[in-house]
Amino acid sequence: MQAVKVKEDFYWVGAIDWKVRNFHGYSTTRGTTYNAYLLIDEKIVLFDTVKHGFEEELLARISSIVEPSKVDYLVVNHIEPDHAGAFLKVVEVIKPEKIFITRNGRQGIISHFHKGDFPFEEVKTGYEVKVGKRTLRFIETPMIHWPDSMMTYIPEDKILVSQDAFGAHYATSGRFDDEVDYCELVQETRKYYANIVYPYSQQVAKLLQTVKEMKLEFDFICPDHGVVLKKHIKDILALYEKWSSFTCDPVVLIIYDTMWNSTEKMAYAIMEGVSKEGVEVKLRNLTVSDPTELMAEVLESKGLILGSPTLNNGLLPTVSGFLTYMKGLRPRGKIGAAFGTYGWSGEAVKLLNQYLQEIQAEIVHEGIRCKYAPDKEVLAQCEELGRLVARKIKETCSV
Numbered sequence: 458m459q460a461v462k463v464k465e466d467f468y469w470v471g472a473i474d475w476k477v478r479n480f481h482g483y484s485t486t487r488g489t490t491y492n493a494y495l496l497i498d499e500k501i502v503l504f505d506t507v508k509h510g511f512e513e514e515l516l517a518r519i520s521s522i523v524e525p526s527k528v529d530y531l532v533v534n535h536i537e538p539d540h541a542g543a544f545l546k547v548v549e550v551i552k553p554e555k556i557f558i559t560r561n562g563r564q565g566i567i568s569h570f571h572k573g574d575f576p577f578e579e580v581k582t583g584y585e586v587k588v589g590k591r592t593l594r595f596i597e598t599p600m601i602h603w604p605d606s607m608m609t610y611i612p613e614d615k616i617l618v619s620q621d622a623f624g625a626h627y628a629t630s631g632r633f634d635d636e637v638d639y640c641e642l643v644q645e646t647r648k649y650y651a652n653i654v655y656p657y658s659q660q661v662a663k664l665l666q667t668v669k670e671m672k673l674e675f676d677f678i679c680p681d682h683g684v685v686l687k688k689h690i691k692d693i694l695a696l697y698e699k700w701s702s703f704t705c706d707p708v709v710l711i712i713y714d715t716m717w718n719s720t721e722k723m724a725y726a727i728m729e730g731v732s733k734e735g736v737e738v739k740l741r742n743l744t745v746s747d748p749t750e751l752m753a754e755v756l757e758s759k760g761l762i763l764g765s766p767t768l769n770n771g772l773l774p775t776v777s778g779f780l781t782y783m784k785g786l787r788p789r790g791k792i793g794a795a796f797g798t799y800g801w802s803g804e805a806v807k808l809l810n811q812y813l814q815e816i817q818a819e820i821v822h823e824g825i826r827c828k829y830a831p832d833k834e835v836l837a838q839c840e841e842l843g844r845l846v847a848r849k850i851k852e853t854c855s856v
């Protein structure tokens with residue numbers, strides 16, 4: 458297995474996981490990569506390791522450039538096990554002189570491995586280390602993705618080793634963004650943001666501001682997943698700017714499930730209303746929808762209309778399960794409404810509205826509750842609900 462040259466003296470030495478399809482619940486339909494990078498200067502530096510089980514692949518790629526025991530420094534940008542799972546094995550082999558890590562990272566490594574006798578050197582934002590012709594400049598990025606997270610900037614080469622940020626679960630034979638399909642890259646980057654980075658959008662916005670203030674320039678952004686960015690850096694940064702500011706597209710997403718097709722009939726009538734106003738609408742039945750993919754659609758859709766029948770005084774399990782997941786990812790900036798059928802108690806709409814309140818959506822209607830099956834009058838109300846949400850979106854998004 459060979460290292461891949463990114464720039465003179467800087468290599469990708471990570472691992473490709475073609476087979477993974479479930480990454481702690483995230484459906485990785487295109488697999489993923491665990492990226493690590495190697496810098497050859499007066500000091501030889503390894504940036505991050507890989508997931509446990511991929512140690513040999515990492516060490517083989519390092520060996521294609523240099524004997525692993527010659528690595529002087531290890532930079533631990535992030536301690537989540539997909540990057541630090543191989544930490545013990547790799548440290549045992551390379552025996553680094555120093556390990557650069559944040560204070561939270563150091564504590565996290567000790568908590569994970571119950572061992573702390575490593576040559577740690579704690580770093581903070583602005584801390585710099587000369588490694589020969591080049592400098593490692595560390596930037597703490599707590600909560601992008603974990604409290605320990607940081608990035609490393611190499612100003613002489615304009616390289617940002619960005620750990621999880623700007624990455625994607627995307628296994629490909631090409632290692633660079635100009636060697637893969639751009640639409641796939643955007644799809645996977647969007648999905649990654651929606652399911653991993655979304656709750657930390659405020660921190661992302663702050664990071665983007667810091668990048669501007671520090672006037673950092675990038676020739677390469679090297680994330681811990683997916684491909685190295687070089688051609689599409691501006692595009693991906695622009696997408697991060699859009700997503701972190703909760704800017705949405707004028708699209709209505711109707712997310713629902715149904716027991717005996719009555720709630721579904723309401724969903725179709727709402728869809729009809731949205732369409733009649735000339736606004737794009739997507740209908741997603743939770744029995745047949747992938748929650749990970751669906752979150753990518755939630756990220757960019759301005760309208761969010763939720764539907765469920767009442768079951769045992771609550772929501773259908775598919776609906777409550779998805780909404781619990783969605784709430785944790787903290788979407789913002791939505792225009793919302795709710796609907797659903799019931800037999801006797803009828804709590805579903807109230808519960809759906811609570812979810813909408815919890816994500817601070819602007820609720821434009823009290824919601825439509827329908828006993829048993831919708832008649833023409835209820836379906837007309839549903840259509841009007843769709844029109845109402847669509848009109849509000851047109852006003853808000855200046856369509």
Ligand code: FEO
Binds near residue numbers: 537540603
């Ligand atoms: Fe790819 Fe937060 O680890």
